[in-house]
Amino acid sequence: MSSVLRSSILHHFQSLHMIGVRTLTSERVGFAPVGSHELRDPVPPALLAFKDPRAFQVKSWWELIRALGVFRLCSYPVLVNNCGKIMSFTRAILGKRVFAMVLRPFVYAQFVAGETESEIAVSMEKMNSLGLHPMLAVPIEEDLGESSGEKRYDDNLAAMLECVRMSHSNGWSKDPMMQLKITALVSPELCVKLTSLLKKQHYDLDLLVRAMDGEAITFPGLSETENTHFLLGLKRLNQIGEASVNKVRVLVDAEYTYMNPALSLITMAMMKKFNRDSAWIWNTYQCYLKESRDLVFDAIRLSVDQSFCLGVKLVRGAYMDKERKLAKKEGRADPIHQSWEHTNDSYNGSLEVMLNLISQQPDHYKIIVATHNEESVRKAVTWMTELGIARDRGSVCFGQLLGMCDHVSLTLAQQGFSVYKSVPYGSVDDTLPYLVRRAQENRTVLQGIRKERDLLRQELRRRVREKITRAK
Numbered sequence: 054m055s056s057v058l059r060s061s062i063l064h065h066f067q068s069l070h071m072i073g074v075r076t077l078t079s080e081r082v083g084f085a086p087v088g089s090h091e092l093r094d095p096v097p098p099a100l101l102a103f104k105d106p107r108a109f110q111v112k113s114w115w116e117l118i119r120a121l122g123v124f125r126l127c128s129y130p131v132l133v134n135n136c137g138k139i140m141s142f143t144r145a146i147l148g149k150r151v152f153a154m155v156l157r158p159f160v161y162a163q164f165v166a167g168e169t170e171s172e173i174a175v176s177m178e179k180m181n182s183l184g185l186h187p188m189l190a191v192p193i194e195e196d197l198g199e200s201s202g203e204k205r206y207d208d209n210l211a212a213m214l215e216c217v218r219m220s221h222s223n224g225w226s227k228d229p230m231m232q233l234k235i236t237a238l239v240s241p242e243l244c245v246k247l248t249s250l251l252k253k254q255h256y257d258l259d260l261l262v263r264a265m266d267g268e269a270i271t272f273p274g275l276s277e278t279e280n281t282h283f284l285l286g287l288k289r290l291n292q293i294g295e296a297s298v299n300k301v302r303v304l305v306d307a308e309y310t311y312m313n314p315a316l317s318l319i320t321m322a323m324m325k326k327f328n329r330d331s332a333w334i335w336n337t338y339q340c341y342l343k344e345s346r347d348l349v350f351d352a353i354r355l356s357v358d359q360s361f362c363l364g365v366k367l368v369r370g371a372y373m374d375k376e377r378k379l380a381k382k383e384g385r386a387d388p389i390h391q392s393w394e395h396t397n398d399s400y401n402g403s404l405e406v407m408l409n410l411i412s413q414q415p416d417h418y419k420i421i422v423a424t425h426n427e428e429s430v431r432k433a434v435t436w437m438t439e440l441g442i443a444r445d446r447g448s449v450c451f452g453q454l455l456g457m458c459d460h461v462s463l464t465l466a467q468q469g470f471s472v473y474k475s476v477p478y479g480s481v482d483d484t485l486p487y488l489v490r491r492a493q494e495n496r497t498v499l500q501g502i503r504k505e506r507d508l509l510r511q512e513l514r515r516r517v518r519e520k521i522t523r524a525k
């Protein structure tokens with residue numbers, strides 16, 4: 054990054070600390086959406102405590118009981134650690150159909166929107182009525198050793214293009230976003246190879262852009278077969294870009310460190326091609342990585358140098374256990390921050406940098422604060438007020454996963470913020486790996502889930518008391 058830009062960002066970063074966090078005093082009760090004239094008012098601190106069980110008033114009895122049951126199950130480490138094996142075993146005993154029937158109303162319904170477009174539409178309309186936006190995700194999970202021929206990637210492309218269409222062509226899809234996994238369209242093996250090549254050589258973004266446009270580029274370091282697959286993969290990604298520009302913002306997922314540099318290179322090339330006037334393609338930054346702050350700064354520099362708009366999905370990171378195990382096995386230094394507190398500092402630091410930039414150039418920089426962490430959400434909301442960033446213009450959005458931390462999502466939406474729920478969809482079979490990861494992640498999102506369980510219980514107790522009083 055140019056030293057001028059870095060020092061200007063650091064200056065703003067420091068000045069934010071000097072401003073300090075303002076103490077807000079007004080209190081609002083109730084869950085009616087705020088009026089447009091109130092969008093500039095500070096959010097009452099009582100609401101930012103996310104302690105009001107009324108956020109769950111919109112849920113049915115069954116939804117409350119189901120959520121409590123699922124979170125309870127996720128609290129048993131033995132179940133969570135072995136849930137992949139348990140699910141495969143149960144599926145083998147019960148058979149595919151009965152297994153799907155058992156899972157559908159319970160774990161599946163908690164975390165997945167449905168299988169058919171009409172099922173998805175029901176979930177999305179409900180979400181829309183609560184002021185939440187959908188961020189559809191095709192849960193295709195590919196890792197090393199699982200990749201297959203071009204046909205499989207072309208099928209994945211068709212599924213992704215369908216996701217683009219569904220995201221923007223329905224009544225419920227206002228300002229839509231969707232998630233994209235590059236490894237669904239380019240083999241993980243190639244991404245690993247590119248990542249190792251990137252340590253030794255530089256690939257110009259223009260080279261990738263020209264390949265996306267159909268030019269037969271020869272990429273140094275790749276074999277003929279790898280080169281052919283890369284060209285096909287880039288063309289597939291180009292189709293996604295062309296289908297989504299001016300319609301759907303495409304948020305590219307971050308995956309494992311052994312392939313992330315390649316994923317970022319490809320994403321930056323897509324940004325260069327499609328983000329001339331606005332951010333349609335976004336990249337993800339995992340703040341549990343020690344190098345995450347540098348990666349955010351590098352992206353900012355590149356977006357300035359190469360004149361494209363930068364969209365950032367800021368997450369803590371989902372692959373901590375595997376990353377650590379792998380580093381230990383290979384005798385490398387752990388790429389993950391040494392503690393949750395360090396990850397939090399890293400997350401909040403990058404958040405602060407991005408919000409400062411957005412306050413100056415809201416059309417050039419965008420962020421989705423993709424977290425269930427209440428402290429980070431509180432900081433984002435407070436800094437947005439301090440910096441005068443509009444809640445409803447889409448420069449800053451919030452993101453949570455479907456079925457998780459609804460007390461945070463609903464409170465933010467009610468206060469006029471843009472809130473997206475990451476919504477996977479597909480058959481029980483297709484979403485199983487995603488469900489396993491969800492269960493495992495619920496173990497790490499400790500605070501948020503414990504709080505959600507307490508609030509769900511409070512809301513259930515309130516309803517039971519109300520029933521008893523009415524019956525008397």
Ligand SMILES: Cc1cc2nc3c(=O)[nH]c(=O)nc-3n(C[C@H](O)[C@H](O)[C@H](O)COP(=O)(O)OP(=O)(O)OC[C@H]3O[C@@H](n4cnc5c(N)ncnc54)[C@H](O)[C@@H]3O)c2cc1C
Pocket residue numbers: 305306307308337339341368369370371372373389390391392393394396423424425426452453454474475494497498499500501
């Ligand atoms: C909309 C959305 C999109 C997402 N997209 C991606 C994606 O593309 N790629 C991806 O990797 N993840 C993604 N995630 C998942 C995300 O990275 C986190 O795993 C998840 O959100 C939990 O983090 P948190 O900030 O919500 O919660 P918190 O409970 O505050 O934090 C839990 C997280 O902190 C970190 N952590 C926990 N313990 C330690 C420790 N001992 N040392 C260091 N760090 C620790 C881990 O990252 C853990 O997941 C996404 C999440 C959302 C909501």
